[in-house]
Amino acid sequence: MNRLHIKKAAVLGAGVMGAQIAAHLANAGVPVVLFDLPAKEGDKNGIVRKAIDGLKKLEPAPLANKAALKLISAANYDEHLAELAGCELIIEAIAERMDWKNDLYGKIVPHISANAIIASNTSGLSIDALSQALPADVRPRFCGIHFFNPPRYMRLVEIIATRTTDAGTLDALETWLTSRLGKGVIRALDTPNFVANRIGVLSILAVMHHTQRFELGFDVVDALTGPKIGRPKSATYRTADVVGLDTLAHVVRNMHGTLPDDPWHAHFKVPAWLEQLIAQGALGQKTKGGIYRKVGKEVHVLDLGLQDFRPSSGELSAEVAGILKDRNPASRFAALRASKDPQAKFLWAIFRDVFHYAAVQLESIADNARDLDLAMRWGFGWTQGPFEIWQSAGWADIARAIAADIAAGETMSDTPLPAWVLEDREGVHTPQGSWSPRRKAYVPRSALPVYQRQYFPDAIYTEAFDQGTTIFETDGVRLWHQGDDIAILSFTSKMNTIGASVLEGVNRAIDEAERNWKALVIWQTREPFSAGADLKDALPKTWSSPTMSPHCADETKYGIVTQVVKHFEDVKAKGGKVAGQPIRDLVTVNGVRVTCEDGSWGLVRASSNKPELVVVVESPVSEKRMRDMFEAMDSVLRTHPEVGEYNQKIAV
DSSP: OOOOOOSOEEEEOOSHHHHHHHHHHHHTTOOEEEEEOOOSSSOTTHHHHHHHHHTTTOSSOSOSSGGGGGGEEEEETTTOGGGGGGOSEEEEOOOSOHHHHHHHHHHHGGGSOTTOEEEEOOSSSOHHHHHTTSOTTTGGGEEEEEEOSSTTTOOEEEEEOOTTOOHHHHHHHHHHHHHTSOOEEEEEOSSTTTTHHHHHHHHHHHHHHHHHHTTOOHHHHHHHSSGGGTSOTTTTHHHHHHHOHHHHHHHHHHHHHHOTTOTTGGGOSOOHHHHHHHHTTOOBGGGTBSSEEEETTEEEEEETTTTEEEEOOOOOOHHHHHHHTOOOHHHHHHHHHHOOOHHHHHHHHHHHHHHHHHHHHHHHHBSSHHHHHHHHHHHHOOSSOHHHHHHHTTHHHHHHHHHHHHHTTOSSOOOOOOGGGGSSOSOSEETTEEEETTTTEEEOOOOOHHHHTOSSOOOOTTOOOOOOEEEEEOSSEEEEESSSSEEEEEEOSGGGOBOHHHHHHHHHHHHHHHHHOSEEEEOOSSSOSOOOBOHHHHSOOOEEOOOBOBBOOHHHHHHHHHHHHHHHHHHHHTTOEETTEEEEEEEOTTSEEEEETTSOEEEEEEOSSSSBEEEEEEESSOHHHHHHHHHHHHHHHTTOTTOOOBSSOOOO
16 A cells, blocks of 8 residues: 545544544544444434534634534444445544454444554554454554544654554555644554653653652642753643643553563552542543642642642742753753752753663664654654753763662662663764664664655754755845745744844845745744744834933923923024934924934923923934933023933933
8 A cells, every 4th residue: 555545534432532533634624434332312423423512612722623523424333334434544542441442343344445444542552452353354454543632733643553564554654644634653663652652651750759759849840840851831740730630640550550571660650649639539620620720810739748739839949040051961961960959859860760761661662762752752742852862961971870870779760771872872863863772773764755755854863954055144034945946934033033134034035036036935944933023123223211300390390391392493493403413393282392304302391290391312223312312402401490400311
């Protein structure tokens, strides 16, 4: 199977995940039949219709627009299995019960077409074991397809082969997922929790373990494990609340039950405090409270020391804040490891234990280090995967530090690092490819034709892709090309914000493209596409004074202003100059505003409620011109002894 044309798909199971997978298929313009059990009362499609209606209310929104709902049709297993005959892709997404899945496969097999791909969205069951419930002629078309929640937003899809899955089928499916659904695909090995969840859940468990070890608050840990270390803003415990504490506990228990020989098995357990929250029905965001909860307008966090909730106020220590500002990964990690600060020791510990686990498990869960790193980027929102972080900090130095901590009994497991880690190497990512312990070689990127269309795939540490030839570059934009007739415009401003320099660059790029190129494409070489408008930068540059108020008695201030107005009227009538320039405009309503030819202006009026005058000056030209205007206005006021000292003024 070289090319996959999916005119219609089916999703079996209308739970939250199944319904969202159906929604994302619909977003891509694929008609999809969403199945579930028949309702016991009323409309037999009631369960599915409720799930479809629920898609309109979920946050973040699983639908690109509500019109996509028209592509989702409701079905139940009693009445509509015949519709499977017209589906080229069938995704099973029911509960994680082997017996339930086997029973369902038996029901659908008589109705599927001879070319349909059947895939299970399981995250914890063996794909090969599931395939045994299918007839031998169907097994080559069966595999695992593990979407990450929420499917519309998380880029990662793991596909998992069985011993009998046809290689061409996998290639075709990967091509379709990449080109039609916009996914990043990883080929995972058939092990519990596959790649991303295997590493990601261990990372969460390491955080929980060391939170208690170093006696840190949950809010402090979230301050430490968010964007400051390249992870999402929800960090660890807020993420647990969003995912659902019961869901997290289920995944942990699954690891405990299915990975008895894992050297970290002792840590695959749900902490007592988490079990207690679940028992109380505090499951996180979906129950309006978990590790965090809202109390009025305040966010409160569980405090294990107090055995109660308190206002959330987690902050980084001054020492750790300083260390994390260091842009050099090697010195940053050295400082964390050397520090006595509990927060620093915590950060070193969680990185070290994830590095250790990833190194030990790489051979059994993934083909190569690149796949593992991309899985953590796309599935957990990390800016770098664990091997990238390790290599950027100095592979050999970090490896020796981990080995020393293993020997000292500091690590979560005493399992030695694999021999390949301690070999004479600079890391796992090289220009030749990424290290594969299974193949004992550096593996290049996939050669599938679909990836030849990606000029700029997500670059792994040490990778660099051709950035083309620059046509021109300014403070705000870069215009470049790749040797064809298409000009590409990329923003170079902070966060790709749109300000004056970007707008000027866009206009210049349009002029250039109209003269010399067939098309102009705006494309960014980095995320985000744009953080929005930089209104301050887009506004004309001006130099403005504060409001300055010289003292002047109430009984004299209006008379003084009248004389100042007359003075400038006389200057304009005689063609005189103010601050070295002719007067362009004179406004005498409620005082006087004098505007010179270069746009610089000065204002004098009486205060409406204080024994003061009001003086303001501004220039669009320079700070010097602003000061010149102040000197010009003040020199007129100084001819009146009734005008006293200013409350504040600019220096001239």
